[in-house]
Amino acid sequence: MPLPDPTTEQGRAGLAALCADPAGAVVALDFDGTLAPIVPDPAQARAHPGAAPALRRLLRRIDSVAIITGRPAGLAVEYGGLAGLDRLVVLGGYGRQRWEAGRLSEPEPPAGVAEARAALPAVLSEAGAPEGTWIEDKGQAVAVHTRRAAEPERAFALLRGPLVALAERTGLAVEPGRLVIELRPPGIDKGTALRRYLAERGARSVLFGGDDLGDVPAFTELARLREQGLPGLAVCSGSAEVTELTRLADVVVDGPAGVVALLEGYADAIGA
Numbered sequence: 001m002p003l004p005d006p007t008t009e010q011g012r013a014g015l016a017a018l019c020a021d022p023a024g025a026v027v028a029l030d031f032d033g034t035l036a037p038i039v040p041d042p043a044q045a046r047a048h049p050g051a052a053p054a055l056r057r058l059l060r061r062i063d064s065v066a067i068i069t070g071r072p073a074g075l076a077v078e079y080g081g082l083a084g085l086d087r088l089v090v091l092g093g094y095g096r097q098r099w100e101a102g103r104l105s106e107p108e109p110p111a112g113v114a115e116a117r118a119a120l121p122a123v124l125s126e127a128g129a130p131e132g133t134w135i136e137d138k139g140q141a142v143a144v145h146t147r148r149a150a151e152p153e154r155a156f157a158l159l160r161g162p163l164v165a166l167a168e169r170t171g172l173a174v175e176p177g178r179l180v181i182e183l184r185p186p187g188i189d190k191g192t193a194l195r196r197y198l199a200e201r202g203a204r205s206v207l208f209g210g211d212d213l214g215d216v217p218a219f220t221e222l223a224r225l226r227e228q229g230l231p232g233l234a235v236c237s238g239s240a241e242v243t244e245l246t247r248l249a250d251v252v253v254d255g256p257a258g259v260v261a262l263l264e265g266y267a268d269a270i271g272a
């Protein structure tokens with residue numbers, strides 16, 4: 001499978017470095033919308049069937065793979081079919097949790113998560129949340145989904161203000177995503193998680209792929225690291241739903257199937 005031609009000079013340099021020195025390369029990827037197609041029920045989301053095999057191939061030659069996700073780390077491992085992969089780290093909850101070799105570590109959630117959880121039903125009711133609005137309790141965070149409402153974008157817009165106000169009251173961060181608004185502990189984002197992981201590995205190049213607003217800090221961090229001399233490639237898993245990321249990426253592919261094709265192309269290029 002041929003590799004795409006990045007649209008930027010820095011992207012071409014990043015891809016060249018990833019191919020020339022795979023032993024120093026880290027592949028870091030978001031989960032939902034990047035490895036797993038978007039579906040109405042988050043519990044039904046599963047990685048594209050080619051994702052784990054492509055990552056397994058790459059891990060024969062590259063340094064490591066990091067999945068950096070808003071999901072609880074263990075769920076990403078399960079839904080991704082990723083449990084058997086060596087040198088795989090899953091940084092869940094936007095980097096608060098770490099799963100590695102079957103072991104999960106995470107700090108206790110701040111008290112604000114329990115406060116928000118308790119207040120949410122009344123907040124949604126007072127805001128007139130339409131039928132189909134759904135709360136995902138992630139333990140470390142709570143997320144309100146509107147994808148299953150009759151008018152999902154309208155429900156999202158209706159609930160955003162009250163949820164921002166609830167986040168302010170409870171000391172939580174607001175994380176808007178694809179028809180979801182999450183209230184989560186502040187203090188870390190995917191950019192920080194990516195920077196720390198690359199430093200830990202002593203990475204000599206990086207590929208980051210994402211699809212949603214929660215991935216913007218990682219794209220921004222990748223751009224900063226490139227300015228500091230670390231070659232990198234920014235890949236957008238494109239969708240009609242989120243268009244803001246295309247300007248941050250060197251390569252835009254067609255959703256998770258496009259991401260898997262790119263990973264296979266990279267594996268071919270490095271003889272993995």
Ligand SMILES: O=P(O)(O)OC[C@H]1O[C@H](O[C@H]2O[C@H](CO)[C@@H](O)[C@H](O)[C@H]2O)[C@H](O)[C@@H](O)[C@@H]1O
Binds near residue numbers: 030033045138177178
């Ligand atoms: O950081 P990610 O791995 O991209 O996780 C972000 C959120 O993804 C999930 O929600 C999204 O995917 C669902 C399943 O396809 C979809 O139904 C929903 O509309 C999307 O927003 C997940 O449920 C959230 O907890 C994650 O934070």
